[in-house]
Amino acid sequence: MNIETRKHEARTTHVRLVDVGEDDTDPAKWGINWPKEYDSYQRTVLTTRTRFGGHGGSEALPAEKIERDPWLKRMFLGYAFSIDYRDRRGHAYMLEDQENTERLSKPQSGSCLHCHASIMPLYRQLGNGDAAKGLEASYKYSYQELSAKLHESGNAHPVSCVDCHDPKTMGLRVTRPGFIQGIQALAASDAPVPHLPSVDQWRQGKRDKPYDPNTDGTRTEVRSFVCGQCHVEYYCSTKMPLIFPWGKGLTADQTEAFWDSTTFPDGSRFFDYKHAETGAPILKAQHPEFELWSQGIHARSGVACADCHMPYMRDGATKVSDHWVRSPLLNVNRACQTCHQLPEKEILDRVDVIQSRNHELLQRAGAALMSQLDAIALARTEGATDEQLGPALELQRKAQWRLDFIAAENSMGFHAPQEAARVLGEAADYARQGQIAAITWNRK
Amino acid sequence: MNIETRKHEARTTHVRLVDVGEDDTDPAKWGINWPKEYDSYQRTVLTTRTRFGGHGGSEALPAEKIERDPWLKRMFLGYAFSIDYRDRRGHAYMLEDQENTERLSKPQSGSCLHCHASIMPLYRQLGNGDAAKGLEASYKYSYQELSAKLHESGNAHPVSCVDCHDPKTMGLRVTRPGFIQGIQALAASDAPVPHLPSVDQWRQGKRDKPYDPNTDGTRTEVRSFVCGQCHVEYYCSTKMPLIFPWGKGLTADQTEAFWDSTTFPDGSRFFDYKHAETGAPILKAQHPEFELWSQGIHARSGVACADCHMPYMRDGATKVSDHWVRSPLLNVNRACQTCHQLPEKEILDRVDVIQSRNHELLQRAGAALMSQLDAIALARTEGATDEQLGPALELQRKAQWRLDFIAAENSMGFHAPQEAARVLGEAADYARQGQIAAITWNRK
Amino acid sequence: MWRILIPGAVGLLLGLGAYTFHFAEGLSYFSTDPAACANCHIMQSQYDSWQKSSHHNVAACVDCHLPHAFIDKYVAKAENGYHHSTGFTFQNFHEPIMIKAKNSRILQRNCIYCHEELVGDLAPSAHAGGGDIECVHCHQSVGHGERAGLGGPESPRGRTRSAKHE
Numbered sequence A, B: 001m002n003i004e005t006r007k008h009e010a011r012t013t014h015v016r017l018v019d020v021g022e023d024d025t026d027p028a029k030w031g032i033n034w035p036k037e038y039d040s041y042q043r044t045v046l047t048t049r050t051r052f053g054g055h056g057g058s059e060a061l062p063a064e065k066i067e068r069d070p071w072l073k074r075m076f077l078g079y080a081f082s083i084d085y086r087d088r089r090g091h092a093y094m095l096e097d098q099e100n101t102e103r104l105s106k107p108q109s110g111s112c113l114h115c116h117a118s119i120m121p122l123y124r125q126l127g128n129g130d131a132a133k134g135l136e137a138s139y140k141y142s143y144q145e146l147s148a149k150l151h152e153s154g155n156a157h158p159v160s161c162v163d164c165h166d167p168k169t170m171g172l173r174v175t176r177p178g179f180i181q182g183i184q185a186l187a188a189s190d191a192p193v194p195h196l197p198s199v200d201q202w203r204q205g206k207r208d209k210p211y212d213p214n215t216d217g218t219r220t221e222v223r224s225f226v227c228g229q230c231h232v233e234y235y236c237s238t239k240m241p242l243i244f245p246w247g248k249g250l251t252a253d254q255t256e257a258f259w260d261s262t263t264f265p266d267g268s269r270f271f272d273y274k275h276a277e278t279g280a281p282i283l284k285a286q287h288p289e290f291e292l293w294s295q296g297i298h299a300r301s302g303v304a305c306a307d308c309h310m311p312y313m314r315d316g317a318t319k320v321s322d323h324w325v326r327s328p329l330l331n332v333n334r335a336c337q338t339c340h341q342l343p344e345k346e347i348l349d350r351v352d353v354i355q356s357r358n359h360e361l362l363q364r365a366g367a368a369l370m371s372q373l374d375a376i377a378l379a380r381t382e383g384a385t386d387e388q389l390g391p392a393l394e395l396q397r398k399a400q401w402r403l404d405f406i407a408a409e410n411s412m413g414f415h416a417p418q419e420a421a422r423v424l425g426e427a428a429d430y431a432r433q434g435q436i437a438a439i440t441w442n443r444k
Numbered sequence C: 001m002w003r004i005l006i007p008g009a010v011g012l013l014l015g016l017g018a019y020t021f022h023f024a025e026g027l028s029y030f031s032t033d034p035a036a037c038a039n040c041h042i043m044q045s046q047y048d049s050w051q052k053s054s055h056h057n058v059a060a061c062v063d064c065h066l067p068h069a070f071i072d073k074y075v076a077k078a079e080n081g082y083h084h085s086t087g088f089t090f091q092n093f094h095e096p097i098m099i100k101a102k103n104s105r106i107l108q109r110n111c112i113y114c115h116e117e118l119v120g121d122l123a124p125s126a127h128a129g130g131g132d133i134e135c136v137h138c139h140q141s142v143g144h145g146e147r148a149g150l151g152g153p154e155s156p157r158g159r160t161r162s163a164k165h166e
C-alpha cells in the first residue's frame, strides 16, 4: 500500500555499488550509485523553450541569435561570433555544440575546453599533476589538437559529476582552475562582495594563504560557485591563458576597468577584436551570469544558482536535487514557490514584466549602437582619419561592452533587473555620445 | 496589576469624549478621542534627514533642490520651479510652505490647495454641497483669493484626520475629487493594474456605476489610495481644472501619451511651459510617488504606502499606526523588519545600493540634457529656425518628461528600481538624440 | 447486478478510507500534540520550522490552524483529515503545500483570538473583501520563521528573527 512504501523509503539509507574516483569522468558509472540524480542529469538532452530561455530552432540545431537580432551580427563583425552564435541548450550538448560551431573556422585555443568538457584529468596530465599548470599549458594547443587528446584520453564527456562533486564524500566542490584563480583575485581585491560573506571573513583573517572556495566558502556559496566555473565572462584565445577578469570586482564597470588595465604579453593593449567596419578595439562579453547574479537581490539574500536551476524535488520520502539544469520557469513550483508562495501565473507574470522592460531597453541600446556605426561610416566617407575618430572609437568600445554584457547574459535581465537596466542605459548614452563624436569629427 | 491597567487602557481608547463630523478639520479636536494617533501626527513638525530623504537646510527653510543640482534649475527655466524648488518636509508644514514659496510670485490657481490644506468643507461650500463641482470652480480663483476664503472659513489646517477618516466609523477613506476622478478614468481604461485587484474586479462587473475607491477598493488598496490623493503627477494651473493624467495608465509613457492627447479649452496643444532658452513646449512632472510605486514589486505584493510610512507601533496594550509620516529609513525595525528579517544595517545597505545606482543614472541623464540644451543654443547662433529645430525641441520634451518624472519622484528610485532605471535610460537616449538633431539641423 | 456492485464499491471505498485514515495516524487529529501532526513526514518541515519560531512555546499547530470554537474544530479536523490523508496516500496535492483560503481565514481568526486586545483598536473598515488586512501580510514568519523553502539558503548573515535585534 502506498503509505507503507513511503514509510519504508523514509528509512532506507544510501549504499554505494561501485567506487568512483577523480578520473571517473563518465557519468554513467556514477549513475550506478546515484540513479536519481543521473536520471535527471540525462534529461538535459531534452529540448526546452520559454519566451527568452532555452532555445528556438530545430531539435538538431538551436536558432541563430545573430539572425534574430541583426544588430548583434553587425556589432560582432570582425569576430567569430558574427559567423555563428546560437541559443544555448542543455548541458548534454556542450561538447558537441562546441565541436560543431562554425566559430572553429577561425583558429581557437585549447582553453575553450575548460567549460565544455570534463577536462580535469587531462589538465592534470598536461601539468603533470598540477591542474592549474595544465590549464596554463592548454592555450598553446589549438582547439583541434587538445580536442583530439581529450577524445584519446577517454574524457570526452560534457560537464560531469566529478566536476562538481568530491568522489569520496560527494560533497560539492569546484574544480576549474579558471574559477579558482578568478575568485582568489576577487578576494585579494577590496571590491565589496556583500553576497559572499566568506570572502569578507577571509579578508579580515590572516591572509597567509589565498582564499580557497572549497574550504572557505559556505555551502550556500558553493551552490553558486559550481556554476561560476563556467557561466562567466572570460578571455579565452591564443595570446595568453584563459582568464576571468575579476581582479577589480564583478560589475560591468569593474571588469571593464580590469580589461583596460590588462596588456598582452607583448605589452600591447588588450582587446578581443578590431571591429571590421570601424576598426575599434572591441571587448567581447560572454555570458556573465555569475557576475550579474552577484549584483542582484537574490544573491544578496543568499539565493544560489542551484536553488532556482537545480531545486530539490521530493522523491518519495527523500529529497534530491534536480540535475536537469534548465530554465526555472519550467519548474516554478519547485524553483520559486518554495520561497514565493504565489500562484504560478503571478510568478510568471512578474518575470515577464522584468524581462520585457529589459528587452525593450536592450533593443533601444542596440539601435543607438547601429546609429553610431552609421555615423562613423559616414565620417570615413567624409575623410575622417583614425586619429580624428579616436574618441568615437573609444566610445564604441565602452558602449558595446555594456550592451554585450547584458545581451550575452542569459536571463534577459532577471538576475539583477535594476543593474541590468543601469548598464543598458549607460550603453545607449555612450553609443549616442560616440555618434556625436563621429558627426562632429571635423569641428573643433 | 499591570495587566489590569493595560486592559483598562485598551477599553477606554474606544470611548469617544467628543463628537467629530465632516466639518471638523481641526486635528486637535479629533486628538481628544484618539490621543495616540494625534501625538504621532504632531511629530511631523520635527526635522528629519536621510541621504536622499527628508530635508537639508535650516529648521526654518528646507534646502533649494535647484541649487544642489544646477541642471534642475536650467531645465525649469521659464517656469516657477526655477525660482524656488525646495526639499519637502513634514505634513505639518504643507500649508505654510505653500503660502511662502516664491513660486507664488507667478500667478497660481486656487487648485493648489487641493493637496495642501484640509479643504473639503470649502469645496462643498463652493459647489453648494458637491465637492467635485467645488474643485472645478476653484481653478478660476487666484491662489490668494481662495487662500483667503480658506482662512476665513477656519479650515486653514494641513492634511487632517477628516481627509482620510470617516468621522462616524474612523474607517479609512479618500475624499479628494482629483483622486476620485483620476482613479475612475484609470478603471475605465484597459491599462493593466495587477497591483489593484479591485479595479480588475470592477472591470469584469456591470460597470453601471463608476469605480468607487471607498466601496470597491480593498482595505489594502485604500491604505495607498489615501496617499495617492496628493503624491501624484498633476496639472494644476489657471487654464483648466486640476487633473490627474491617469486615463491611459500610470507609467511615464502612458501619462505622457495622456498629456500628448490633451488640449486646452481653446483647442491648443497641452504643455506646462515654454522653455525659456529653447522654446520647447515642456511637460512638468510632479512627485509621481503613487505612479512609480505602482510599477514596483511592493505594490504588486500588496505592500501599501502606509505599511512603510505609517507602520504599526506598539503603544501600551494596543497597536496603533504611526501618524508621524516620514522616511521609513528612520524607522526600519517597524517599517521593514516585520517583513524582511534582516539586520537593520543590511536593509539600509540594500536601499543605499538601489538609490546610488538611481542617483548615478539620474546625473548621467541630467548631463545629457544639458548637452542637448547647449547644442540647441549653438544651432540658434548658427541661425536655425524654430521649424528647423522642431525635431530637437520635441525630443527635449520627451527627454525632460522622463528625467523629471524620476527626479521629482521622492524615493530616489526605491519605489520601483528597474522601472526608474528604464525611464532614466530613455531620458538619456532622447536627450542625446535631441542633441544630434540640433547639431545636424542644417544637414538633409 | 448493480445492487451487488454498488454497495461493494462503497464498501471498498469506506474500507480504503478507514484504512488510510487509521494508518496515517489520522486519529492524531483528535490530539493537540504537534508531534501528532508531524506523524506525516510531509508536515516535518513545518514542524521543524515551528519549533524554531517565535511561537513554539506559546502556540501549537492546532492553536493556529484549527478553529477554537469546539464544534467547528471537529468539522475542520474531519475535513482537513480527509484532505491530508488522501493527499498523503495518493500524493496528488500541489507542492509546495500552500494554505487554502478556508484555512487562511481560520488562521486569521486565531491570530485575533489571542491578540484581540492588542489589535482591537485598529481601524474598522467598510472596504471590499471584508476588512481585516491579513496578519500574515506582515507576520508571515510567526509560525514557521522565514520561508526559506526546501533547498533555501541556510542563514547567510542572519535571515533569522534574532537578526532583527542586532
Ligand SMILES: [Ca+2]
Residues within 6 Å of the ligand: A233, A234, A235, A272, A283, A284, A285, A286
Ligand atoms: Ca570576454
Ligand SMILES: [Ca+2]
Residues within 6 Å of the ligand: B233, B234, B235, B272, B283, B284, B285, B286
Ligand atoms: Ca505635471
